[in-house]
Amino acid sequence: MEWQPEQQPIASLTQLLRDSLSGHDAKAQRNAEKMLQHVKGASPDFNNYLVWIATTSTNPTSLSAENYFAARSAAAIMLKNNVRTGWEKIAEPSKVYVKATIVLGLQDATLQIRNFAGNVITEIVRVGGILGWPQILPELVGMASSQSSPAIIDGAMGALFKICEDNKRALDKQYQSQRPLDFLLPELLRFTSNPTAKVRSRALASINVFLNEPIASTCRAQIDNILPRFVALASDPDDEVRRYVCRAFALLADGIPNVLLPHMQGIVAYTLTQQRDLQNSELALDAAEFFFEASSTPILRDALRPYIAEIIPVLLDSMVYDEDDQARLEGDADDADEEDEAKDIKPVFADAKQKGSLAVSSDGVAKTNGQAHESVNGYAYEDDLSDGEIEDDDAYGADPEDEWNLRKCSAASLDSLATHNGAPVFEITLPWLQENLQHQDWQNREAAVLALGAIGPGCIDTVQQHLPQLIPYLLTLLDDHQPVVRQITCWALGRFAGWAAHLAGDGKIQMFQPIMDGILQRMLDKNKKVQESAASAFATLEEAANIELMPYCAVIVQQFVRCFDQYKDKNMFILYDCVQTLAEHAGPALAQPELVKLLMPALITRWSKVQDQSREMFPLLECLSYVATALQENIAPFAKPFFERCIRIIHQNLQEGFTANEEEYLDPPDKDFLVTSLDLLSAIIQSLSEQQAVALTSASEPNMLELLTYCMRDPNNDVRQSAYALLGDSAIYIFPLLAPHLPPILELVIAQLDLSQGISADPETGYRVINNACWSCGEISMRASPQMLEPFIPRLLQKLGAILTATNVPQSLNENSAIAIGRLGISSHAALALHLASIAPPFLSVMRNVQWTDEKGHAFKGFVHIVLDAPEKMEACLLDFFSAMAGAPGVVLTGMGSEGPAEGFERALGTYKGMVGQGWDAFLGNLPAEQQQALRGLYRF
Template sequence: MAWRPEEDGLRQLSEYLKNSLSGHDRDKQKEAELMLMNARNNNDFVNYLTYIFSTPELSRTLNLAAPSLFLIRYAAAVNLKNHIKLFYSQIPPDQLAYIKVATLNVLRDANSQLRSFAGTVITETVQQGGLLQWPEILQELLALVSNSGGNVSVETQEGAMGALAKVCEDNRKLLDKEFQGQRPMAVIVPKLLEFASHQNPRVRTFALGTLKSFIPQKSQVLFSALDVYLQTIFQLASDPDVQVRRIVCQSLVQLVDSRPDMLIPHLEGLVNYILAQQQSADHPELALDAAEFWLSVGEQDQLRDQMGPYLERIIPVLLAGMVYGEEDALRLGGDENNADVEDRVEDIKPQFAQTKAGRGVVSVKDEESAPGTPQRNGTPQPNTDLEEGEVDDDDEDEDDWDDEDPENAWSLRKCSAAALDVFAVNYHSAVFNIILPYLKENLSHTLWPKREAAVLALGAIAEGCMEVVSPHLPELVPFLISRLSDEEPVVRQITCWCLARYSEWAARLETPAEKQRYFEPMMEGLLQRMLDNNKKVQEAGASSFASLEEKSGDKLKPYVEPILRQFTECFRRYKDKNMYILYDCLQTLADNVGPEIAKPPLVELLMPVLIERWNKIQDDSREMFPLLGCLGYIAMAYGDSFAQFTPPIFDRCIKLIYANLQQHMAFMSGQTVDQPDKDFIVTALDLLSAIIQAISPEKSAPLVQNSQPQFFDLLSFCMEDPTTDVRQSAYAVLGDCAIALYPSLDPYLPKLIPILIRQLDLDAIPDTDSENGFNVLANVCWSLGEIAARAPTSRLDSYVEPLYRGLLSLITNEEVPDAASENAATALGRLGLTCPAHLAPFLGELAEPFLQSMSKISTSHEKASAFVGFNNILEKNPQAMEQSLATYMGAIAQFPLKGRQGQEYNDVRASFARVIDGFGGLIGKERFEGFVAGLSAPVRAKLRDGYGVGVGGGGA
């Protein structure tokens, strides 16, 4: 007997479902959501949801109008899908069977959204239970699309094809595995190829899109039918439906990435087709899909090198695609002078703290693109999976683009510019020769969209065509500088970016006359745009000036005062959003010119406006992140001169860290507080690190000793914080304190060393975050080495064995990255500075891995210090070196002997001399000389020249 609902329960649950989507009455919505959660306890909850979702006749039973019925059924579908996702294992078999039958029936529903959501429920059921729990679903969906019985409506075919597409895309790998000797894909692919020629364009689109989703995994089944697949794609290339042609273009892009060899015989036709689709003025999404073909081609050697004969056709189409469309031009043209208008909160993009690179880890700074730089975000995909509370029109293929801001959206214009950049990098002068007449015609065009696109094109080819463009730059750069005064803000904006692309050329000019003619006007022009009356031009000017700073380095030293004068005026005039890039400009300047900005008149010029901003910003403002980071660079550039500003800054950093840690504890204990943003701790710790490095210990020690809460107590919590970025910065601060403030640190070592030991456990690093975990580990080892270099024996002797075991495990584990392993070896060697007797019994075990790790590290004072410690251990147990003596002698030979560098390493050389002399006495002069004679010639020469070995003496 089929399950039937009780009318009262049905009516009540339907009311809850309708109210759960009642966005205009939040109280009613919350109550409904709570009642639905309670309803889960009813054994028939799933059956009720399934019945409501799958029963169009519900309107008669409950006397509902069509809009209300749709919302109730839709809400039931959403809740059913989420219940399957969360509680699949708890759903009884009979209810699962009911879901399967009923959901398939919904594929025949008249409403397209409900048909679409039926596919979502089917997909979730397969996802949670596995295809083996519902193997017949594929055949049932295929039969519906095929209309094998002849009684299936076009709408049902469409719904079934949508469901099949969802199931296939979510189970791609599973479908390509063998079950009972057959791959489901072997059945599906031929059917999809058949459906790709279906009379319904929606079915064709789904079929093609599903086949496309199989390409990246390089399915054997699909690739064995690749000729048929290509033939199908080519047949649909002229399909009257735009969405079908979009999928054709996207499929070609996928094939370029996966099987470029298959496309080579068809290049002539492909180029013509892509160019035709790219010029579909009425269909910008199709044009964008086509343009992405060139970006993929540029990443494939096999196809990239074949594009030369087609450049004369491709480049003009790309240039045309870079011109703002009529609607965008109307929206952007004559943009207002809005520099005095306050920013809205939603206009300010979230900023995040930069992760502090591990000590001993080479940090590669991410180069942020200036405004206008082409960036590829990928092709947006249709939204096929509605989530709770979402209502999506299945008939509208909406893309996740920001239609409100064409400058920020990934568009045909940006894609075309990016493709031009790719071709310029690969074909250099050939591209420039094609583009040169275009530039001459359009750089001074009376229509601003033409001028703007020409400037964009000139910037796009900068990287690839620099060599051939350079002879023209003496003429082009002054022209571009004049464009900085263009009446259209959009042209001024793109000109800033374009000049930044050529700033390296200007920065490399050597003669005073050249600098005066090109570099200084470029610098002055960008500085002026930083105070433009349009905020977007301000942003572009600031971002481009930051790029100029990076390319110029210390060549900016003669210009620091006028630059800082402009920056201080920006601080006075900028609204909140542009402050972020202004901080970047200031910290880049400080990083490049260093103490040059620390001259008293310049300090008096900058710091009042910076402190004014510091006082204005609230502790919970996200602007605090770039401000703290900027102050860190200022502190390092000022050095001890920064001390006069540190007390309130240091105190506020302590308070920020303390408040964040308190909020974290409250959140973890279940109190009704928001989860804290740990970037506040990271940026505050990084600034404390910079202050401790910058100012003298006499001035920093009182700050540390008198902080409230106590500095090292607070640091100990950060050292065990669950967030890796916090721990990484905390250990950087710990190491800095060991270097600069060891007397202040010493009393807290009994509390901090056990924490350090716990961090050496590799099992504590989660597999999901191993990269960041190893960066933390590198800082842990670095800070431990700095402590070991200064702590007395009495502070470390009771911890030597666990420290040794932890460090050795890192050195000997091949999965540990070099940065962490080498820092661990350095720390282990430096432990021998104060605890050699405690480590001597382990020398036979540690010598070889220590020496191997040290061989990878370039000569430095830290490495020298580690060898002095190692030599101390060796002198306590020289017999243990028998197996590693040759490696050790090679390590000695790596250190410089003469000149200024030789003098810098006198301590370690004296230590080596003692060890060599000791070996001569231990095993006898003649035997030791014989051993040395068996070493390589370069090592023998270094030992002879530096330590007198082999010239009649046993040591230096």
């Protein structure tokens, strides 16, 4: 007998569900939520009642129609949550009833209930698997194919779309030689011919789910059936259908571009027509996305070239603010004196630092704390956030200028086309620029500046001949009466800063200095958004100019100090970035006493205002880390309060996280406070003299090294990464203090060197932690006595050797482990010599790819000590060893002196010459002639 509800539970349950949504009576809401949880645990039929209430439109209670509808909505939401968190615990008869009943909700007259029912169905499929409810797809297809009411068809199509969206991989997975998508895709294609526009658009939206990367294998196999339907629907009278067609072309341009090649002329014409429909901004944006994707894809980029004269004018016109945006932006006022509200300041997040000379990715990009400085008024189409930067969070509200829109998409497409086509793009654009840069309407001037900034760097060889006329005019727009024009002009000038910074002689005076001065002046604009754009542009300029900024540091610091005095909280974050970037790229110039006297009081004033618990502390601490590194010993008068506060912050956060017995975390501490505090401690220790650093660390309360051991055990990868960076710096600069703590510290290092540590959940940050552990191990090995290291050598070698020979880790990790092994040989070569035959081949193979630096020199100094202890074990790779010696640059060998491997190399060559005897010259003859010559030129043997 089918389950039937009882009247009394329905009445009480609907009242509780209604009260659970009570926004005006918090007490009633809490009581209702508490009672619902009690009933959930006590009644095995609880989910049956929820689905019955959610799908029953006839009100069986005394509640008003409005309150009963609220109860139905609450029932559906609670049912979805119960499915998500405990579907496997629900009794089978109840599962059967829920599945059979929730489908009825798709037939409800109200859209909201149909959507709720679709959400529950999707959640059941997601947690229970496709095979857990195999009949649902045919049932939904049948409902959508019926001649019944529009509500039923709409409910079914909505549920199908949700299932596709949440179960993309599962639907394309093979189950006993069949894929669910093999059944569903032809049905969705059939629905694209439905006479109802909403059915067609929902079907297209569902198909597009599977065209997102990674593209479903079923779609790849069926693309010849899919593409003709898209082409046929390109002329659909419904805007929403055409939107999804445009989106499909953009997805295919990214995922399967070659299928579009035969149709490029028609697709270009079609998407241009849709993009011109500025009355429908969403349709225009989806059309513009095609040009963005196609211009970024090599095979389509060439195919677009014949049409750029048609494409570019449409992109340019699409970059002009529409009437709604114009009205919004014209209301911007001078607000620099107004305090920021908390809701206007988005959260910031900190990243840990990577240590060692090999801290780079495979593409050579240093994995440290580089910044991304796209202005919010540019097009910033890559979300490349880094330390101290602001991350969007819906809870903080969306600024329209931060959103991806038609204007930004068009600018990004123009940038890409210019980068890959050069002069022809600029030649097409130039007349439009000349017309609009001096246009009487500010929105046209603004769009022209955006276009020039987008196009210029990509075809700089062509543009630069016009820049002596264009740059001065841009500089005049820094005084435009419209803040948004000043804002975009800062961004555009920042885009040309790299070109101007590296001009020679008078060129730099005429171009770079005015750009730098102009942006600096706008950093004190009376409008906060202009301030932000100028500061962001100046950070871009700093990175582009690099050491070229050093002669101008006095002027720059003076302006930064004024900004510290005037900026409100929000823009203070980007100002920290400006100071940090200046310290990073022009650091030595900041160490001048007069600049220290200017900059440090401004930073200390802000330091005194920021509370320990404020998230502003993250970018401030990071900024101070770079400043301390730049100032070196000049940071000494200010170091103590910085150091002590970092110790306090670390201690407070660790205390909040640990249980009473301090063995495990109750709640993880805020990793950002720990990361930035650890990084500033590292910077201070590096910058001071050994005597000063030892004195400061010795006086720390609690003891810094004891806190460090807790951070080395932290469950968060970023915290451990910074902790191992501080460990290595402590080994370099305050080893006498570190030595007594070595036994427990080395135990932690050995545990961290296990490749399974933190890798499965987050490989990228997990490998960075192990990298820093390798580096710190090498630094400790450089200074520790054999007696200190002896108990740990076997396990250290085992772990480092496993990393050295691992084939599934980043190359930089292999290299850092090799350097650590070599450095370990400086003091513990006798113990390592026992394993030389197995160490040497992978060590030499890996080190072949490492650039010659002092670290590589130290590693070979230790390695040659190992070799000299057991020279007979090098037979399998002796020529490789000689080749490595021949490749050592003389300037490195000479510069390192006794700290380097030169003396050891000479001894090793002499040893092997004696062992080989009369066949020595013949043996060396196995090396290339240039290597033989290098050996004889570099070493005496």
